[in-house]
Amino acid sequence: MKRNILFIVSIVFFVFVPISQATSFVTVQEVLGMADGTDVTVEGYVVGVPTSVSNVEQSDFSSNYALALADDPNETEANHMVYVKLDSEYRSQFGLNNNPSLKGSKVKVEGVRDPYFSHQGIENITSINTISDDSSVGGDSGSSPNSYYEDAHGLSGVSLKQALHEIIDDHRELSYSQVWDALRHTDEDPNNSNNVLLLYTGNSISKYSNGGYIDEWNREHVWAKSHGDFGTTMGAGTDIHHLRPTDVSVNSRRGNLDFDNGGNAFYEATDTYYDSDSWEPRDDVKGDVARMIFYMAVRYEGDQGEVDLEIVDQVGTRGPYLGKISTLKQWHQEDPVDSFERSRNQLIYSNYQGNRNPFIDHPEYVEEIW
Secondary structure, three states, X not given: OHHHHHXXXXXXXXXXXXXXXXXOOEOHHHHHOOOOOEEEEXXXXXXXXXXXXXXXXXOOOOOOOEEEEEOOOOOOOHHHOEEEEOOHHHHHHHOOOOOHHHOOOEEEEEEEEOOEOOEOEEEEEEEEEEEOOOOOOOOOOOOOOHHHHHHHOOOOHHHHHHHHXXXXXXXXXXXXXXXXXXXXXXXXXXXXXXEEEOOOOOOEXXXXXXXXXXXXXXXXXXXXXXXXXXXXOOOXXXXXXXXXXXXXXXXXXXXXXXXXXXXXXXXXXXXXXXXXXXXXXXXHHHHHHHHHHHHHHHHOEOHHHOOEOEEEOOOOOOOOEEEOHHHHHHHHHHOOOOXXXXXXXXXXXXXXXXXXXXXXXXXXXXXXXX
């Protein structure tokens, strides 16, 4: 009997250890969606001092009473931040009025998810610690370190494609409603933080002029969702690496056309052409479009019950195929990766999905695979 009791205790102990290790921390983005009263451990960057529901001091700090945390150290939008209330024992060490150099540092905070200034917040803090930022990717250039693609080094062809798939496959998946807010962040106009840039027209319009009416913007699936019949389900249907803000009527005109050169000029989008089976966007985003398509063909390979997407060298495609690969490779060469793409790739990695588009970080992978 004693041997049986000891055996049971040892099994319980064995199960308990991995569970405690698995519950490490969450991102700021994940905290924003949690219910009040939830115990949380969050890691994020110190970006300022909150003074109201929508205002955060990011310089000339006036108090030590609270911190604003974000997943991006350069975040400026309050709706992408969580407010941390500092009780008296933490103010001298972590208050920005006393410690302005702490801005931009990464910290781990343990506490309870509760509103502060009627904004998503964390109160009843039990610990705060600064941590080394060994998980950051890129820096100013937005390029990723070799370690992220370590398993792809030295490979080519099918082997490279499979290795990249394994690297980018597992990531956080958004709901289709969450995509609205994500695109307000990832596609923000660098010259006007109140606006987003539309993919096909290049127009800058209000972040909140979204919907289904004329002159509003909606969520364009660059890999048309009918090419694989994945709709708006979590996964391919909500993957923001290929979802972009576009003018409603322009999105409708593109429909599910393949990509290729030529056709009739489309009056609502300058330097855009179309015919019965293809769509040619303006020169400034041709490479962007190509790299999004390459990403989708690598990310979605048919495992785990997901769709298997493939690029082919033709137009007028049906099923989980999209063309035209020779044209997309041409666009990839003629319109190289720019700073907007790099920034967007980094934001998706750090704030939303936790994976990257390899063809933005390593443009040479296109030729090595296709």
